[in-house]
Amino acid sequence: MLHLHNTLTRTKEPFETLKDGHVGLYVCGITVYDVCHVGHGRVMIVYDVLFRHLQSMGLAVNYVRNITDVDDKIIKRAAENNVSPEALSQRFIDEMHADERALNVLPPTHEPRATQTIKGMVNMITRLIDSEHAYAADNGDVFYSVSSFAEYGKLSGRKLDELRSGERVAIDEHKRDPMDFVLWKSAKPGEPSWESPWGQGRPGWHIECSAMSMELLGEEFDIHGGGMDLEFPHHENEIAQSEALTGGRFARYWMHNGLVRIKDEKMSKSLNNFLTIKEVLKDYTGEEVRTFILGSHYRSPLNYMSESLDSARAVLRRFYTALRDYAIDTESDSAPLSQVYVDRFTAAMNDDLNTPEALAVMHELAGALNKSTDSLAGQELANTLRHLGRHLGILEQDADTILKAAGKGVSSESQLSNEAIDALIEERQRARANKDFKRSDEIRDQLVELGIVLEDTGGITTWRRN
RNA sequence: GGCUGAGUGGCAGAGUGGCCAUGCACCGGAUUGCAAAUCCGUUUACCUCGGUUCGACUCCGGGCUCAGCCUCCA
Numbered sequence A: 001m002l003h004l005h006n007t008l009t010r011t012k013e014p015f016e017t018l019k020d021g022h023v024g025l026y027v028c029g030i031t032v033y034d035v036c037h038v039g040h041g042r043v044m045i046v047y048d049v050l051f052r053h054l055q056s057m058g059l060a061v062n063y064v065r066n067i068t069d070v071d072d073k074i075i076k077r078a079a080e081n082n083v084s085p086e087a088l089s090q091r092f093i094d095e096m097h098a099d100e101r102a103l104n105v106l107p108p109t110h111e112p113r114a115t116q117t118i119k120g121m122v123n124m125i126t127r128l129i130d131s132e133h134a135y136a137a138d139n140g141d142v143f144y145s146v147s148s149f150a151e152y153g154k155l156s157g158r159k160l161d162e163l164r165s166g167e168r169v170a171i172d173e174h175k176r177d178p179m180d181f182v183l184w185k186s187a188k189p190g191e192p193s194w195e196s197p198w199g200q201g202r203p204g205w206h207i208e209c210s211a212m213s214m215e216l217l218g219e220e221f222d223i224h225g226g227g228m229d230l231e232f233p234h235h236e237n238e239i240a241q242s243e244a245l246t247g248g249r250f251a252r253y254w255m256h257n258g259l260v261r262i263k264d265e266k267m268s269k270s271l272n273n274f275l276t277i278k279e280v281l282k283d284y285t286g287e288e289v290r291t292f293i294l295g296s297h298y299r300s301p302l303n304y305m306s307e308s309l310d311s312a313r314a315v316l317r318r319f320y321t322a323l324r325d326y327a328i329d330t331e332s333d334s335a336p337l338s339q340v341y342v343d344r345f346t347a348a349m350n351d352d353l354n355t356p357e358a359l360a361v362m363h364e365l366a367g368a369l370n371k372s373t374d375s376l377a378g379q380e381l382a383n384t385l386r387h388l389g390r391h392l393g394i395l396e397q398d399a400d401t402i403l404k405a406a407g408k409g410v411s412s413e414s415q416l417s418n419e420a421i422d423a424l425i426e427e428r429q430r431a432r433a434n435k436d437f438k439r440s441d442e443i444r445d446q447l448v449e450l451g452i453v454l455e456d457t458g459g460i461t462t463w464r465r466n
Numbered sequence B: 001g002g003c004u005g006a007g008u009g010g011c012a013g014a015g016u017g018g019c020c021a022u023g024c025a026c027c028g029g030a031u032u033g034c035a036a037a038u039c040c041g042u043u044u045a046c047c048u049c050g051g052u053u054c055g056a057c058u059c060c061g062g063g064c065u066c067a068g069c070c071u072c073c074a
Helices: A038-056 A072-081 A085-102 A118-130 A160-165 A205-217 A228-246 A277-283 A286-294 A306-323 A339-350 A355-371 A375-392 A399-404 A418-433 A437-449
Strands: A003-006 A011-014 A022-031 A060-068 A134-136 A142-144 A181-186 A201-203 A221-227 A251-257 A260-262 A452-457 A460-465
Touching (some): A022 A205, A038 A060, A038 A085, A038 A221, A038 A251, A038 A375, A060 A085, A060 A205, A118 A134, A118 A181, A118 A205, A142 A228, A181 A205, A181 A228, A205 A221, A205 A228, A228 A251, A286 A306, A306 A355, A306 A375, A306 A399, A339 A355, A339 A375, A399 A460, A418 A437, A418 A452, A418 A460
Parallel strands (some): A022 A060, A022 A221, A221 A251
Antiparallel strands (some): A003 A011, A134 A142, A181 A201, A452 A460
């Protein structure tokens, strides 16, 4: 039985779907005004693993992750680059998809864009005004009235009067209450805008998620996820809008992943301390990044350190080394698996997606595989390791290829071709046969200099790149 | 100031009221011509002060420190 930590209750709760066999999952995606950084990568990977896990439970998952393609920063950035906002956002959507492919992230079922859901938002705002949860100011802005929603603050545990006293933003004169937030912004000349009952304008940020989730998942759905920094005010506001409108519940389970940090500080655009996914991919493979992210629990903060990425590399090297002598069983869906490990792995995943524990199970499995002397039992363990890896979106590559692949971040001109390496190994074998260990060791040392490690096992010499 | 959450061995990182996390690193051993990989073994821990308990790193309370949010942010 899957348990998920629900931010609404601050406890782990048994996960029960609203509709038998189906899950509606909504995740707040990215505002496409720049390339993605590692923090975005964590969101992609964490909810991708949730997606995979729910599917593995036999559930039909409708996974919706939105794209915010209209916003102040997009407009500003587009103007700076002398391109249209549409062209700018399309460019970064393409970049984002490339990052996801590199990280082996499955495409969500739907990726709605804010600009394609304007009608739904206008409709929703109209109904909010009709029911007096929102009001139009004389400048064309429309605001949500937080005091009209008695449960405001239930997600983040805040109370309106506490928030007001801590208010540190200049109060917008058009607002009736400083905590009211904008649903619709009147457009300035030259900005992208849409017609509305309140004049030309564009949507505020929060309303888009309510509109898109409602359109694709219905008024009430199972899981809503996103980064912890979205808990307040964004998700709080989503609840206020949606539940005021429907009178019922919005999302049943709220999940928030921890933030990626650098030197104990949040990685973010505004602090300018971020590393883009593309930068990291220069030095590490997508699989290594994935393993690094899954090495800590999704709700914990995660410090970005090259040592941790190196550690992820070592983890994969250990797994692939164990798998090296076993073919990938292409019919692994039907191949027998070692149930003990599958059960322990599943139990870890069912405990609020405890991926570090799941990886620990895989390490013990790899140890058993290394110890196995029986090839049939070994194949079963290898199949199991592959199977569990796939569950996490890793260990899908050919082991020998991975181990021989040139390490990322190593300059290519210092690389020896595989043929040249094989030739040197042959020469070394002849030397060893003649007990010319001096020459034999020379060759090995020479290869070590180039990052190539030889392994003499069972009379056969294999090699890998370090 | 308010609201969340966190503090585990050299590093990373799970977890539990009394017994092994796991990986990397280190040390010893097996194996090897020497290595590598692998296996076996050892060592190192639970921020602090109180309380509950036969017994707490684990539960409760105070304190300290750190992070996130309260402005855009995944």
